Amino acid sequence: MPRKNDDSASISKDSKQAIDPVALSHALTQAMERALPLIQDYMERRGKDAALDALDPMLVMQERFSAFMGVLMSNPRRLVELQLEYWSNWAQIWQNTMQKLNGEKIEDLYKPEPGDRRFRSDDWNENVLFDFIKQSYLMTSGWMHRVVRSTEGLDKDMVNQIDFYTRQFADAMAPTNFVLTNPDVLRETIKSGGENLVLGLENLIEDMERGHGELKISTTDYEAFKLGKNIAATKGAVVYENDLMQLIQYEPTTKDVFKTPVLIVPPWINKYYILDMRPENSYVKWLVDQGHTVFIVSWVNPGKEHAQKNFGSYMHEGVLDSLTQIEKITGEKSTNIIAYCIGGTLLTITLAWMKANGMENRVKSITYLTTLIDFENAGELKLFTDRKQIEAMEKEMRENGVLSADALQKTFAMLRANDMIWSFVINNYLMGREPFPFDLLYWNEDSTNMPCAMHSFYLRNMYLENKLIQPEGLDIEGVKIDMRNIKTPAYFLSTREDHIAPWKATYSGYSAFTGPKKFTLSASGHVAGIVNPPASKKYCYWSSAENTPSPEKWLEHATETKGSWWTDWQNWIVDFVGSKVAARVPKDIIEPAPGRYVAKKAD
Structure with a gap:
């Protein structure tokens, strides 16, 4: 358990007074004597390879x-x-x-x-x-x-x-x-007689074992969260499933609901419940409370059997199958779709494909959350997607059927190494403390594999060759994809400190969009800027009626509003929700939400 600091053990602020070398040497010696058996035991259990x-x-x-x-x-x-x-x-x-x-x-x-x-x-x-x-x-x-x-x-x-x-x-x-150059660690080492380093080594060995020989740093208390209990707990039911996803319908909390249902297409690089964490910050629950009939896609955590699932599979078995089921359940012929991150990239391809096949009326409006359409300046993730690195990933995916969740998690951790790696090295291994329970970090660790065919297509056609923004640059099942043909009204929401989908890059996709559109910029980053309920009274957002090609000029003319963008979106969506009808309760239930698919951990 975390230990409190003791001011009596503090390092003197008088620079002329040296740290007691005897006390420090004694503490380090004690730590080493106690640590050696732990190291030997670990090496024997792990083996040489x-x-x-x-x-x-x-x-x-x-x-x-x-x-x-x-x-x-x-x-x-x-x-x-x-x-x-x-x-x-x-x-x-x-x-x-x-x-x-x-x-x-x-x-x-x-x-x-x-x-x-x-x-x-x-x-x-x-x-x-x-x-x-x-x-x-x-x-x-x-x-x-x-x-x-x-x-x-x-x-x-x-x-x-x-x-x-x-x-x-x-x-x-x-x-x-490092122990000798971190004053907080030195203080703890002297105070505890080196116990912090011994406890830290125990934590390190546990994390090595958790990673099957590779270091897998613990970032939170994994026993503190249970799906369906204290996270992903909004009441609902799985009403449809196929090999690639489960479709969840949420129970209404209002007597009447808007006629047009809402479908959320989350990213499949992480799990959907980032939008349904705790009740007080659940975007899903908030939408339900506003009177929307909400459906969400819960993607499968793919294994080798999903190796050949491609972008066409995600389009058909994900978005299009969901629309078909929603139309059967509600009797409505069109749906408002909210898509997050890569879910928005998929939605753009799907809408262009639907337009080419005369099905665009099945979608009444689209909301893009931190979505890249133009990948020219796609941020630091492009550092991992040059041709040689993609070829290395493809080699592993051909062997395993998927790109492992661990590989993706390491990549994202490197983007914010001080916060996502080194802060935990200090807390867990140098201070000898346990990480605190934090729902966001639990979700962050609950990552997913990527099917070989889909991920190879995504990396090559988006990050490497940037084909989606090009007129007819992509071919999906013989259909040339041209996003300029999409005329469905769209709300673009980006976040100012986003390091995964930089807002100026997402604005480029917005600029290329030819239908009715609105761009809103939220404060904070890729996750915190999205999951920002009005009740928290945090951050702010910027909005403007300007449609200038320049993101800088757009921001110059934008108006800053304190609070959450959720209310701005609700004011926008009212034009597309229709009249009120009796609340819709899930029927033909397969299993209660959050379902089996989200509970599957990466192998």
């Missing part, structure tokens, strides 16, 4: 770094300039430190970026030794970034990849990640 990650990105990055070093070494003058800059920075930090040792109150030369939570402890600012370590690290990591960005002779994609992996190295080498 350890699995290697076939998708290790550094295997792909070797030639990029070689090319980078070649270009750097070919310009000796520039290399000397960079070295002189580095040593000049060191000299300035040293001078700054000497002034602080003499009692002068002066500003740091190097400060953490806004949002960088690694250096929150007072010791990083008030203890001159740790202040020196902090500034040295921040200067060095910033210098490494500038070296990569300022090197000429490399293409943009290569520079972005090298910069990303350089940042991964810099994040890993942060002083906060």
Whole structure:
């Protein structure tokens, strides 16, 4: 269980008073003596053979770094300039430190970026030794970034990849990640006599075993959440299923409901219940409470038997089968569809296909949540989708039938390494604490596999070749897909801090859309900006009637409104919901929500 800090064990803020080396040495010795049997026991149980990650990105990055070093070494003058800059920075930090040792109150030369939570402890600012370590690290990591960005002779994609992996190295080498250079860990080690490190090693071994020999960092208390009990608990029923999905219909909470039903098409990279977490932040429950008849697709967690499921399969067995069942259940001939992330990409393809086949009237309106249609500037995920990396993924998928959920999870964790990797390394392994229960992190860990045929198509045609935005660029079952033909009214919702679907990239898809449309920008990120109930009174959103091609100009003219975008959407959707009818209760029930498919864990 987490232990409270004891101020009596705090490191002196007087920089001239040294940390007691005897106490520290004793604590570390005790920790090592107790840890050795744990290490030996683990190694004996694990055996000698350890699995290697076939998708290790550094295997792909070797030639990029070689090319980078070649270009750097070919310009000796520039290399000397960079070295002189580095040593000049060191000299300035040293001078700054000497002034602080003499009692002068002066500003740091190097400060953490806004949002960088690694250096929150007072010791990083008030203890001159740790202040020196902090500034040295921040200067060095910033210098490494500038070296990569300022090197000429490399293409943009290569520079972005090298910069990303350089940042991964810099994040890993942060002083906060090591016992002797993290004041909070030092304090805990001295106070507990090294018990924190022993407990941390136990946590580490448990996580290695949980990952079957690979480190799978625990980010939350997995026993604290039960599907259908305290998450994904909105009352409903599975009313249809096929090999690829279950269709859930939710019980009404109002006497009357809007005539036109709502279908939610979530992403299948994670599970649908991000939109149905706790009652107080459930988007699904909120929609039901507004008087909508809500259906949601719960995608299967695919196995080898789903290897040949392709985008056409997801279109037919996902969206089109759902529409058919909703029409049978409600008697309505058209549905309002909300699609999230890759679900929106699928919906765009489906709508263009339906238009070509004369079925577009089955959809009354569409809502895109953080959806990429134009993948030209698709953010840091493009760093993992060059031709060689896609070929490596395809090789694994051909062997296993799927891309493993673990591979995807590692990728997403790397995008926010300090928050999603190193903060837990410190808490779990250095401080020896258990992670706190957090529903969002439980969902984040409950990831899914990707079928070979579908994922290969997605990576090549979207991220690599960007065909969806091109007129008739895609071919689905002999039908040329042209999103310009979609005239269904659309509401686009993006989030300003989204690192998975950057809002300016999603705005490009909005600009290419030729039907009636509205763009709204929410504060926060890919998940928190979406799951933001009005009752929380958090964040804000921007809206504008401008349809300028420039996202920057759109934002200049946009009006900021405090609170949740959910209410703005509700005001927009009223034109497409029809009159009120008697509430619809699920019938012909297969099983209660959330159903079997969502409960299946990745192998």
